[in-house]
Amino acid sequence: MEKEETAKMTVTGATNNIPVTETWMRKHRLLYDGATRHPFILSIRQGSVDFSSFKRWLVIGQDYIFVRSFVPFVASVLVKSCKEPNNESDMEVLLGGMASLADEINWFKKEASKYHVSLTSVVPQNANVTYCRFLESLTGQEIEYPVAMTAFWAIESVYQQSFAHCLEEGGRVPQELQETCERWGNEGFGAYCNSLRDIVDRSLQKASAEVISKAEVCFLSVVEHEVEFWNMSTGDA
Numbered sequence: 001m002e003k004e005e006t007a008k009m010t011v012t013g014a015t016n017n018i019p020v021t022e023t024w025m026r027k028h029r030l031l032y033d034g035a036t037r038h039p040f041i042l043s044i045r046q047g048s049v050d051f052s053s054f055k056r057w058l059v060i061g062q063d064y065i066f067v068r069s070f071v072p073f074v075a076s077v078l079v080k081s082c083k084e085p086n087n088e089s090d091m092e093v094l095l096g097g098m099a100s101l102a103d104e105i106n107w108f109k110k111e112a113s114k115y116h117v118s119l120t121s122v123v124p125q126n127a128n129v130t131y132c133r134f135l136e137s138l139t140g141q142e143i144e145y146p147v148a149m150t151a152f153w154a155i156e157s158v159y160q161q162s163f164a165h166c167l168e169e170g171g172r173v174p175q176e177l178q179e180t181c182e183r184w185g186n187e188g189f190g191a192y193c194n195s196l197r198d199i200v201d202r203s204l205q206k207a208s209a210e211v212i213s214k215a216e217v218c219f220l221s222v223v224e225h226e227v228e229f230w231n232m233s234t235g236d237a
């Protein structure tokens with residue numbers, strides 16, 4: 001076995017047959033489930049979620065702020081993808097991602113007007129500010145494509161799997177939140193997340209052990225930020 005290959009195996013624990021993202025999922029399952037099975041998500045699934053105006057404001061207002069910061073981050077990933085060899089399919093997936101963010105922004109505006117929330121007067125909470133700063137720190141040219149792609153995939157996947165869990169059999173999602181759960185928990189959004197994951201795995205195949213290790217750290221940071229994001233709903237953030 002080549003020296004470089006040995007280093008990769010040590011850092012990631014990956015074997016030839018198991019994609020790197022899958023090794024992370026197995027290794028960090030508890031942490032990941034902490035985000036996708038957060039008490040706030042479970043309360044939506046069980047139908048016990050508190051409909052106070054604060055929470056409506058939280059989900060619509062705070063997430064709107066987040067998504068507006070997410071767009072320049074995704075744009076920076078798109079720019080990086082243009083410099084990658086064999087990038088045509090990556091570009092298409094990323095453009096699809098941009099389109100879905102445009103839809104998200106419009107949806108937040110529609111929801112805000114339904115609940116009479118003024119999006120421009122929502123003050124970002126600390127956890128959100130920290131998360132948005134983290135995104136900004138990943139837009140620099142020095143951040144390698146596989147690292148930035150890892151963040152992108154993890155951010156979208158945690159959301160998709162959280163809301164998909166709400167919709168799984170046995171759930172009692174309140175009527176008012178059904179559309180929210182379907183928006184991110186639907187199969188199409190799941191397929192898009194799988195395309196992002198495939199790009200991550202492919203780009204990591206040719207990455208150095210150092211980049212793979214950075215990508216894993218980035219994955220863990222995203223999961224922690226997503227937990228903090230949900231914590232805002234219980235006032236713990």
Ligand SMILES: Cc1ncc(CN)c(N)n1
Pocket residue numbers: 063066067104155156159226229
């Ligand atoms: C915090 C968060 N993470 C992910 C998504 C899905 N784009 C979102 N809207 N907000």
